[in-house]
Amino acid sequence: MERERWKTKLQEEFLRSEQLQKENFRAQFESLKSQIDPHFLFNSLNVLGSLIYRDPGKAVQFLGQLSKVYRIVLESNRKQVVPLRTELELVEAYTFLLKTRFGSNFQIMTDVPLEKMEHGLPPTAVQMLVEKAIKHNGYTPGEPLAIKIFVEGNKLVVANNLQPRLEPANSSKVGLQNIMNRYSHLTEEQVEICPTEDEFIVKLPLLQEEEV
Template sequence: MKRKNFIILFWVSLAVSMFFFFVFTEEKNLENFLYTLLISFIYSFVLGGGNGMLNSFLNKKIPWSEATTKRAVISIISIIVANFVLVYFCNYVNFVLIQKTATTEEFFLGKYNFLNWFTINIALLISAFLHARSFMEELKKTSRKEVVEQKLIAKSANAQFESLKNQLDPHFLFNSLNVLSSLIDENPRQAQKFTASMSKIYRYVLEQKDKELVTVEDEIEFAKTYCELLKTRFEDSVDFTFDVPKEDYQKYVVPLALQLLLENCIKHNFATSSKPLTIRIFSDGKTLCIENNLQIREQIKESSGIGLANIVQRYSLLTERNVFIEKSEDHFKVKLPMLIAKPQVSTSKAEDDSAAYKRAQKRVKEIKSFYMNLISYCTVCSFLIFINLFTSSKNHWFWFPVLGWGIGVASHAFQVFGVGESWQEKKIREIMNKQKK
């Protein structure tokens, strides 16, 4: 137990001993006060400390967040057994060893059964409160931890996505300037034409690079313009074919994907008039494909690896569908997933978080209502037992409300922790997951 808990138990013991001394003690002297204080300390530290240590032990071995149902069952069994033992120990020390109002035989033969039973109910009430408080504290910690983790994941994903998008601008500019510098030496007139076309294309790059997705139509139109730019340099050495039906135009792909893939085709393959590089862009089901014949050139410089890796990573942040790469002896193909609608990442995430929060809130209310029911049961039943035995020790009518309400509490416990709506939801989720597989 923590030092703070010992201090609380000390002040509780002192307050209880003062109350009993001034209200129930006839001879108010120092000796009686010390006796009352000693007895109060025994009950407070044994019952309170014992339940506190039991709760701490269970928190370490079986945390609420990892196994709620198992923890609830073990908690109920353990607090009943523990409080039964602790109460009998405290009462034995009090009445047999300290006050000496009964012998050991008299204590265990039934003279103090009512007092033991009443004290056990009070101890169970305190223990139920401690376990409920522990559950609420751990639930708050878990909720805070999950919120922090989700925020970190969201920030990390957003930063990663922004980093990937920021690669596109300098990457395109650098490669375009390399092409332009080559054209200046080879064909100055073509270099002028290339410069005019490049300004138009670069405007598109600046407009689209901050978007998560663009329509297939926009990407195809941009790719055609970029192909004209490449034709300016390579002329008959490169052939481009576009075969994308118009019904796929309103689907979505990541921006500048085709430009990066076209750039890769040119970079990694040689192209001549006698052996032209053939690049085909077409749709295949739910994918947009770009395919070229393999005419691998020797790489003078090591590739930066930005193009294809950039596309794969951007798709991974937006959808679960993968980018497929197919390579044969004479062909290389990349398949880009075409998305039917723009995934509203932030909105859907907020909606998921909101729905999860509402479910968690509902769950907390259910568990809280159960613990309030349990605490009320222990309190009221203890009071009824006391009234019944105090007024009529022969007619034990208290069994009827104790058993009746007890069945209700047990049913409530099974509903919350075992076979209620939460169990149904788990089964539904399991069946749906199996069907998906």
Template sequence: MRLNRRLQLAFFFSTLIGAVLFLYIFYSEKGELQLTESEIKYFGFSLILGNVAGLGMFFLSRFLNQKAPWHLATALRFMVELVIMALWIFLLAYGMLRLFLHWQDLNPTAFYKTYHDALLKLIILGVVIILIYTILDFTLYSYNQYAAVQIESVQVASTQLALQLEVLKSQLSPHYLFNSLNTISSIMYANPEVAEQFIRKLAHTYQYILATQDKQLVPLSEELNFVQAYFFLLKARFGPAVHLSLELPRRTYTSNIPPLTLQLLLENAVKHNAPSPDSPLYIRI
């Protein structure tokens, strides 16, 4: 499918260039665009020449990509492509012109003398087109290489992030459970109602962890619900020593983030600040 599309584009632009070149040269010579019957034949010939030349350049470029890729020797490939394309266009134009003159039973000397200036313009424009084509070919190659590198870097970063999240999740569960069980044992007899809520919130957080263990992204709204449940557990442990303020705009709730990221921020904030009633920790998200 990709090759067919490129062939279609090559055919279209070859036809367009052949038509534009003929009309430009014809107008520059005659000063008008009224074609006679014989000149219409020349126009058709230029379209055929443009198509064959363009498709030939397309396949030659593909051949060079296999035999002399750009990344092996860019400068050499550039010069080789210029020379090969120029030879191809020259031989093709000369051969087809000879066939056309023979087919139309025209005298080559008289034809060259009559259309000397037009042929000279055609040669100059042909060289310019070959140069532009080679530059575009190199530009497309450079862009594709850059895009491939960017895609690869994104894939590597995504893989690393996924691995990091898996490691963090595996580290979270035992540590998380140990702290939670200690908290339950300390409040079970002193405040049974809080202990019951604590167990419910703990179950909710574990349910969320299990539900998101195979997900790379979750809606922010779900993550915030989990954070609130997790903060209830922290509040039960630290009491007035910790405070949480959620100040995210509502419009961001539909955004996606990796699961457990906000929980890890809360856990690290508590872990590295040692909150106490005399020195409470205020967390704002």
């Protein structure tokens, strides 16, 4: 009976790991699909082309950050969990591209204590939330899109002000569900989605260092 219990437990762990791997592959596909989107590449190459003549130094920076986004996404999605510092490196590189393109139309503020940097979360989770905010909100110099990333207790909070586009963007509606599905295989703690009249707020559980 003891052997059968262990056998059942091993089968359950195998199925759990297999399901999590599928969710990670799905996240990788969604992230890469968004970044390889013709409009993303077209706009990035346009920005790069204009910088080459206007500001060669910044053009080199832009190309470096674009390469970094692709590298981190590909490397991170081979793992079930990544350190928060890795995810914030991805967001920083992605933000550089956005700020180069949109300037003061876009703001991102990060305030994360050093002691939380080695805590874990599913790869690309934060970047997917930043993408979601960009996709579904409008922004101008007078009314910029502001995204805040900070720690509250043992959760990472990603919040953006609500400025819905006049023409709603097409959405597959799988991003948030994908993040929640991956968390369900890692911890009993829940992803919290807390929309208000002014903000869209998501709280992601931070996994302990030994789980990374």
